[in-house]
Amino acid sequence: MGLIQFVLIFHIFSGSISLVAGLFAILLRNKVTYHKKVGKIYFYSMTAVFISAIILAVNHKNIFLFCVSFFSYYSCLTAYRSLHLKQLHINQKPLLFDWIIEAFFGFIHIGFVLFSIYILFIGRLDFGIISLIFGAIGLRGNYITYKRLKGHVTYKSYWLMAHIGGMLGSYIGAITAFLVNNNNRWIQLPNIVAWIGPTAFIVPLIIFELKKHKKHTF
Numbered sequence: 001m002g003l004i005q006f007v008l009i010f011h012i013f014s015g016s017i018s019l020v021a022g023l024f025a026i027l028l029r030n031k032v033t034y035h036k037k038v039g040k041i042y043f044y045s046m047t048a049v050f051i052s053a054i055i056l057a058v059n060h061k062n063i064f065l066f067c068v069s070f071f072s073y074y075s076c077l078t079a080y081r082s083l084h085l086k087q088l089h090i091n092q093k094p095l096l097f098d099w100i101i102e103a104f105f106g107f108i109h110i111g112f113v114l115f116s117i118y119i120l121f122i123g124r125l126d127f128g129i130i131s132l133i134f135g136a137i138g139l140r141g142n143y144i145t146y147k148r149l150k151g152h153v154t155y156k157s158y159w160l161m162a163h164i165g166g167m168l169g170s171y172i173g174a175i176t177a178f179l180v181n182n183n184n185r186w187i188q189l190p191n192i193v194a195w196i197g198p199t200a201f202i203v204p205l206i207i208f209e210l211k212k213h214k215k216h217t218f
Helices: 003-027 032-060 063-082 096-121 125-149 158-182 191-213
Strands: none
Touching (some): 003 032, 032 158, 063 125, 125 158
C-alpha cells in the first residue's frame, strides 16, 4: 500500500468519525457531560481530517478540498480554543498559540483571496469564486476572533457563542466537502443540494442557538 492510499483510508476513517461525532454533539448539546466527550472526539477527528485532507488536496491538485479543509479546521480550532478563553473580558491574556493560529490562518486566507484574483483573471471562474468566498469568510473570522482576543466583547456568553458558531460552521464545511467530493460516486444528489444543502440546514440552527445566548449583555 502506497503512502497516498494509506492517507486516503485514514482520511475516510477520520472523516466518518467526525461526521458521526459532530451529529451526536449537536443532538447532545444540552447534555453537557456527553456533549464534552463527543465534542473532543469531533475535534481530534477533525484534526486528523485536516492533516490528511491537505496531503490529498496537494497530491490531487484539488483546490476545493484544500480551501474547505483550512476553512473548516480554522472554525473548529478557534471554537475549541474559545472554551479556554472565558475570561477575556476581565483581562485574561490569550496564549501565544492563539495569536499564532490567527496569524497563520490569516496568512492562508489572504492567500486564498490573492489566488482567486489570479484564477479569475485567467478565466477559471469556478475555482476563483470558491477561493474568494473561503478567503473572505476566513478573514471575517480572523477579524471577529481578533476583537474577541483583545477583550472587545459585548455579550456575557461570548465564548459560548464563538464555540457554537465555530463548531457548527466547521461541521457545515465537513458535510459539504463530503457531499461534493463523493457526489455521483457513492451518492446521487443534485449538485445544488450537495453545495448548499448543509448550509441551508445548519445555518438556521446556528442562528437559533446564537439568539438564545445574545440576551445577556454586560
